[in-house]
Amino acid sequence: MITIENITKSYGSGAAQNQVLKGISTTICDGDYVVILGASGSGKSTFLNVVSGLEKADGGSVKYDGKDITKLSDKALTKFRRDNIGFIFQQYYLLPNMTVEKNVRMGADLSGSRNYNEIIDAVGLSDKMKSYPSELSGGEQQRVSVARALAKNPKILFLDEPTGALDEDTGRQVLDYIGKLHEKLGFTVIMITHNQNIADMAKTVIRMNSGKITEVYENAQQKTAYEIGW
Numbered sequence: 078m079i080t081i082e083n084i085t086k087s088y089g090s091g092a093a094q095n096q097v098l099k100g101i102s103t104t105i106c107d108g109d110y111v112v113i114l115g116a117s118g119s120g121k122s123t124f125l126n127v128v129s130g131l132e133k134a135d136g137g138s139v140k141y142d143g144k145d146i147t148k149l150s151d152k153a154l155t156k157f158r159r160d161n162i163g164f165i166f167q168q169y170y171l172l173p174n175m176t177v178e179k180n181v182r183m184g185a186d187l188s189g190s191r192n193y194n195e196i197i198d199a200v201g202l203s204d205k206m207k208s209y210p211s212e213l214s215g216g217e218q219q220r221v222s223v224a225r226a227l228a229k230n231p232k233i234l235f236l237d238e239p240t241g242a243l244d245e246d247t248g249r250q251v252l253d254y255i256g257k258l259h260e261k262l263g264f265t266v267i268m269i270t271h272n273q274n275i276a277d278m279a280k281t282v283i284r285m286n287s288g289k290i291t292e293v294y295e296n297a298q299q300k301t302a303y304e305i306g307w
C-alpha cells in the first residue's frame with residue numbers, strides 16, 4: 078500500500094513562487110488500477126513524479142508499506158525505484174540504435190527478474206525482436222516501452238499520458254495490452270490521462286484541480302480498452 082500524506086511542492090521563489098501541490102493525501106492499494114484526471118497544469122505529473130520518487134516534495138510523506146521514501150538518500154531512492162517501479166511516458170524514449178530485444182533487455186538487466194522474451198511476446202512483438210525503433214509504428218514503439226518497463230517485474234507501473242501521442246486504434250491496443258498484463262501479473266497501475274473515457278477502465282479514479290485532489294471514486298465495473306469511448 079502507498080500512503081501519501083500532505084504532499085506539498087512549489088516551484089520558484091518569492092513573488093514568482095508557484096505552489097503546484099497544495100497538501101495531497103490519499104492511499105493506493107496494491108494491485109489497484111488508478112487513473113488520474115485533471116486539467117492541464119493541475120499538478121498531475123508533479124504528483125506522479127513525487128509519488129514515484131523521481132522528484133522531491135517540499136513537505137509530506139510517501140510511504141510504501143510504511144517505508145517513507147521522502148526520507149531516503151538519493152542513492153537509496155535510486156535503488157528503490159530500480160527495484161520497484163516502472164515508468165511509461167508519452168514519449169517512448171527507446172534507444173534508436175538498439176533492437177527491440179536489446180531495448181527490452183536493458184529494462185530486465187537492471188534487476189534481471191523476468192524473462193524478457195516472454196514479455197516481448199506478451200505485448201505481441203515477437204516478430205519484431207530484431208527491428209529497430211525507427212522501423213516500428215508509434216503504437217509498436219509504445220508497446221516496446223511497456224515491455225521494457227515490465228521486464229524488471231515492477232510492483233508499480235506509473236504511466237504519464239501513455240496514449241498521448243497515439244491515434245485511437247493504437248491507443249486502444251496499447252491500453253489493452255497494459256490491462257491484460259495488469260490482470261495477469263498483478264502490479265499496481267497509476268496512470269495520468271487527458272482522455273476522460275480512459276477513467277472507465279480504472280478501479281479508482283482520482284480527480285485533481287489546481288494542486289489538490291477534488292474527488293476520488295471507485296468504478297463498480299471496469300471497462301476494457303475496447304469498451305470505452307474515445
Ligand SMILES: Nc1ncnc2c1ncn2[C@@H]1O[C@H](COP(=O)(O)OP(=O)(O)OP(=O)(O)O)[C@@H](O)[C@H]1O
Nearest residue numbers: 088089095097115116117118119120121122123124
Ligand atoms: N520543473 C518545473 N519548474 C517550474 N515549474 C514547473 C516545473 N514543472 C511543472 N511546473 C509547473 O507546475 C504546474 C503543474 O505542472 P504539471 O506538469 O504537474 O501539470 P499537469 O497536470 O501534468 O499538466 P499537463 O496535463 O499539461 O501535463 C504548472 O504550472 C507547471 O508550469
Ligand SMILES: [Mg+2]
Nearest residue numbers: 121122123237
Ligand atoms: Mg503532465
